[in-house]
Amino acid sequence: MLAGLASSTILLGFTASLLAGLASGLGALPIFAVRRLSDQVQEVMLGFAAGVMLAASFFSLILPGLAAAQARGSSELGAVSIVGCGILLGAAGLWLVHRYAPHEHFVSGREGPSSERIRRIWLFVVAITLHNFPEGLAVGVGFGGGEVGNGVALAIGIGLQNIPEGLAVAVALLTLNYSRLQALWVATLTGLVEPVGGLVGAAAVTVAQPILPWGLAFAAGAMIFVISNEIIPEMHRRSGLKNFATEGLMVGLVVMMFLDVLLG
Secondary structure (H helix, E strand, C coil): CHHHHHHHHHHHHHHHHHHHHHHHHHHHHHHHCCCCCCHHHHHHHHHHHHHHHHHHHHHHHHHHHHHHHHHCCCCHHHHHHHHHHHHHHHHHHHHHHHHHCCEEECCCEEECCCCCCCCHHHHHHHHHHHHHHHHHHHHHHHHHCCCHHHHHHHHHHHHHHHHHHHHHHHHHHHHCCCCHHHHHHHHHHHHCCHHHHHHHHHHHHHHCHHHHHHHHHHHHHHHHHHHHHHHHHHHCCCHHHHHHHHHHHHHHHHHHHHHHHHHC
16 A cells, blocks of 8 residues: 555656656747747746746745654754755755766856767756756655645646746757757757656655655755856846846746645
8 A cells, every 4th residue: 555655656756747847848849930039038038947946945845844854853943954954965966966067058158077079969968957857856856745736836837947948948059050850859858857856856755754854955955056056147147137037037936936835
């Protein structure tokens, strides 16, 4: 009975993160009609992604992590300590991968170890994968905690922000002279890392329930690292368009807050 319940929870986490990841490919489809996005639209989309991830980190991961720790007998101080350590571990994990995995950003260029022998398109795939894995992990952990509503809210929120993100990735590749099919393929491929993260997260916290607060906090820390290290610098690279990015962030945050309250 318990084994069957665990299996269904893991399957739910994997399926939901897969659907959220496929939204990246869905979002990239308009490249067959549109070759360029205005700077204002790009800023709004970046801000929206940051807002969704920021709200998800707090409403769907950090707060449930604190509640889960206290439900398992921790004091308020103990719960805050557990979640705080988990957040820092999640950020540190992403920082290590970011530092030692060769990758390339569309604006800031190449980072990580020497990568001259790796095709440029694969460097973009790695960079976007580093962004997407924590999102899948968050969805999986959300389901693994046994809170289906929380997992559904996370999956819908992540899927919504993956749609414009997939379009932005595909359009950026077009401007670098990749074909439309290549751009669609890369956008879809990078979204497919999310079910891997979803499977890992759901399996870990389902099999070992005591690590649930740590898993929720770890996923939150990883996403916050991505927001601070990747998305915000991109949002502010055009000084005259910061307001568009800020408006997108506020809308994304409110949308995710509504999803979490209504579904979680």
